[in-house]
Amino acid sequence: MKVLITGGAGFIGSHVVRLFVNKYPNSQIYNLDKLTYAGNLANLSDIENKPNYTFIKGDIVDAGFINKLFEEHKFNAVIHLAAESHVDRSIADPLAFVFTNVIGTVNLLNAAKEQFKKDNASFKRFYHVSTDEVYGTLGDMGLFTETTAYDPHSPYSASKASSDHFVRAYFDTYKLPAVISNCSNNYGPYHFPEKLIPLCINNIKNNKPLPIYGKGENVRDWLFVEDHARAIDVIFHKAQDGSTYNIGGHNEWTNIDVIRLLCRIMDKKLNRAEGTNEKLITFVKDRAGHDLRYAIDSTKLQNELEWKPSLQFEEGLTKTVEWYLNNEEWLNNVTSGAYANYYEGQYVKR
Numbered sequence: 001m002k003v004l005i006t007g008g009a010g011f012i013g014s015h016v017v018r019l020f021v022n023k024y025p026n027s028q029i030y031n032l033d034k035l036t037y038a039g040n041l042a043n044l045s046d047i048e049n050k051p052n053y054t055f056i057k058g059d060i061v062d063a064g065f066i067n068k069l070f071e072e073h074k075f076n077a078v079i080h081l082a083a084e085s086h087v088d089r090s091i092a093d094p095l096a097f098v099f100t101n102v103i104g105t106v107n108l109l110n111a112a113k114e115q116f117k118k119d120n121a122s123f124k125r126f127y128h129v130s131t132d133e134v135y136g137t138l139g140d141m142g143l144f145t146e147t148t149a150y151d152p153h154s155p156y157s158a159s160k161a162s163s164d165h166f167v168r169a170y171f172d173t174y175k176l177p178a179v180i181s182n183c184s185n186n187y188g189p190y191h192f193p194e195k196l197i198p199l200c201i202n203n204i205k206n207n208k209p210l211p212i213y214g215k216g217e218n219v220r221d222w223l224f225v226e227d228h229a230r231a232i233d234v235i236f237h238k239a240q241d242g243s244t245y246n247i248g249g250h251n252e253w254t255n256i257d258v259i260r261l262l263c264r265i266m267d268k269k270l271n272r273a274e275g276t277n278e279k280l281i282t283f284v285k286d287r288a289g290h291d292l293r294y295a296i297d298s299t300k301l302q303n304e305l306e307w308k309p310s311l312q313f314e315e316g317l318t319k320t321v322e323w324y325l326n327n328e329e330w331l332n333n334v335t336s337g338a339y340a341n342y343y344e345g346q347y348v349k350r
């Protein structure tokens, strides 16, 4: 199998690439990534020299480049994670999200469709990795299921919803063997420190304020990133063409409670008196269009494909804190911007 993974230098993508490279030594894994601010090849330093791994720098928005890449490599499958992924950035610059998340996805679908048309049997799967944010927001009760109507509220979720619709349309229209999964919020190692949990870990470490939107009442369903990567592996290998799976941890927390737990874990890890870190919490003006609650029903995935999350939240969060404290160099290189110059084990001047 020649598997093209897009966005493999990002947070979730790097975990998926690592899992596939290590677990499937007879498959060739190609990581296509533009290396935007969110892409960091140091996330993959442990597997970059494996014989079944190849990195390709490129932009999914460039249709000519994508078509040539498919003609050259004749991939058997695609796992598509490349995206602009930060809601705040989508509010500041929606068009960047349309280019990568919508047009980039359609470019990949077109190239896969052409290959599938030429050689039906050789193209096995187009796996589109999406988010629960396409479903909009919940009140106090209820869960998102695979049949919940789409109701995106941010430019990010609108662009992901649009890409999901295109993937389904290519299955319905061209019979392209596509699957989609919609996952809840991830946390874990290699998370770029602009997102809530790694941002707060970094700020606690440096005794800086912990900015919490509004009153911190927004609820998210948190899943450890390696559990997401395992779910992607299971769905990639076992799901029926045209199917959709929700992935989530049945693990709902308000933002303020997540940060309070993080503060307690880090009080202990940093030998600070209990309650020290909580004093850093600072409430800031709420994000525009901020969805109140996301919660995923992943029963279908658990029953049909026998996946379940492996970690309790406190365990996963402790593991994540330990990773950030033990990987100071990674964190410093990301916060200083040096990570952009990482190349095969070294930070080179360009």
Ligand SMILES: NC(=O)c1ccc[n+]([C@@H]2O[C@H](COP(=O)([O-])OP(=O)(O)OC[C@H]3O[C@@H](n4cnc5c(N)ncnc54)[C@H](O)[C@@H]3O)[C@@H](O)[C@H]2O)c1
Pocket (backbone or CB within 6 Å): 006, 007, 008, 009, 010, 011, 012, 013, 032, 033, 034, 035, 036, 037, 038, 039, 040, 058, 059, 060, 061, 080, 081, 082, 083, 084, 085, 086, 100, 104, 129, 130, 131, 132, 160, 182, 183, 184, 185, 186, 187, 192
């Ligand atoms: N982070 C979450 O909690 C979460 C939850 C559910 C679904 N998702 C989805 O999972 C996927 C990965 O999310 P993430 O958090 O790892 O994102 P990320 O921002 O950490 O990584 C995205 C990667 O895509 C690359 N990329 C961006 N634009 C590109 C382009 N035009 N061409 C090629 N590569 C490009 C970036 O360089 C980066 O390496 C996204 O599709 C996202 O919508 C994320």
